[in-house]
Amino acid sequence: MAPPATIRWFAVASALVFSLLISPSTAIYCDEDDCYDLLGVSQNANASEIKKAYYKLSLKHHPDKNPDPESRKLFVKIANAYEILKDEATREQYDYAIAHPEEVFYNTARYYRAYYGHKTDPRAVLVGLLLVLSGFQYLNQWTRYNQAIAMxxxxxxxKNRLRALELERSGGTVNKKKSNKQLDKKKEEDLSKELDLQIKGAEKPSIWELIGVRFILLPYTIGKLSLWYGCWFWRYKVKKAPYSWEDATYLTQRSLRVPPDAWGNIDEFTKEDLVGKRLWEKSNLESYLAEMRKESKRRR
Structure with missing residues (x-):
């Protein structure tokens, strides 16, 4: 005779196997019932037949028609079965679970994804995400800018620029009697507003640089770039026209990989000399860079 513990273990294992054999992946839809049986239709019933069956049972078991508590419970099951079978997607998932009861995890995942998945309009999600990112971006830019200004x-x-501006505003005379520090601080703030502080790497925030605004203007930006490249190709590749001063300057700056702000600080004479060297041509650029390297060695 087998020990009692072995018998209990065998009973538990048998119950587990039996629970797997009764298709647990379908139980998440209509519990232990069959959705089709609850509505009294076959699995081949069309949408119209399912709808008619539901309305017929509703007249019999709806709480407004039948106050019996058991009838109320049955109506809840009927309504749930109808919600599953009236939708083509969920009905297809339920039919698949019936046909493939062994795919328990797959069927369960499909069910919860359909019923509890994120059903928000993707466009609303995208707009919300852009607004949140733009807000954080704007706050970050202001924080960096204020920290840079404070430094x-x-x-x-x-302070020297502030004193010079104060002398300019006062006509060259400054009152040395400072009776009120708060007044001096207010005066300093007023004067500082007149100073145009350009801090590289921490520019004053602009709404045109925000991710959301750039995304909205993306079609315009793409169209503008396409038009620019089209005109460039027609003018210089097809018609073989000579480069204008602006375009030659752009090619020179790009060839030398000079940032726009640094290029703006170069004097006009140097710019003309660089543009005249036609550095956008590979051979000219290599010769120029080799010459610059030799010049750097000589200075050392």
């Missing part, structure tokens, strides 16, 4: 205001160069 600049502590430098001697800034």
């Amino acid at each position: 600049v205001k502590k430098t001697p160069a800034y």
Whole structure:
């Protein structure tokens, strides 16, 4: 005779196997019932037949028609079965679960994805995401800008510029009697507003640089770039026209990989000399760079 513990283990294992054999993946839809049986239709019934069966049972078991508690419970099951079978997607999933009861995890995942998955309009999600990212971006830019301004205001160069501006506003005379520090601070703030502080890497925030605004203007940007490239190709590739000064300057700057702000600080004479070397041509650029390297060695 087998020990009692072995018998209990065998009973539990048998119950587990039996629970798997009764298709547990379909139980998540209509519990232990069959959705088709609840509505009294076959699995081949069309949408019209399912709808008629549901309305017929509703007249019999709806709480407004039948106050019996058992009838109320049955109506809840009927309504749930109808919700599953009236939708083509969920009905297809239920039919698949019936035909493939062994794919328990797959059928369960499909069910929860259909019923509890994110059903928000993707466009609303995209707009919300862009708004949140743009808000964080704007706040981050303001924080960086204010921190940079605070650091600049502590430098001697800034204080010298502030004193020079104060002398200019006062006609060259400054009142040395400082009776009120708060007044001096207010005066300093007023003068600092007149100073145009351009801090590289921490520019003043602009709504045109936000991700959301750039995304909205993306079609316009793409169209503008396409038109620009089209005109460039027609003018210089097809018609073989000579480069204009602006375009030659752009090619020179791009060839030398000079940032726009640094290029703006170069004097006009140097720009003309660089443009005249036609550095957008590979051979000219290589010769120029080799010459610059030799010049750098000589200075050392």
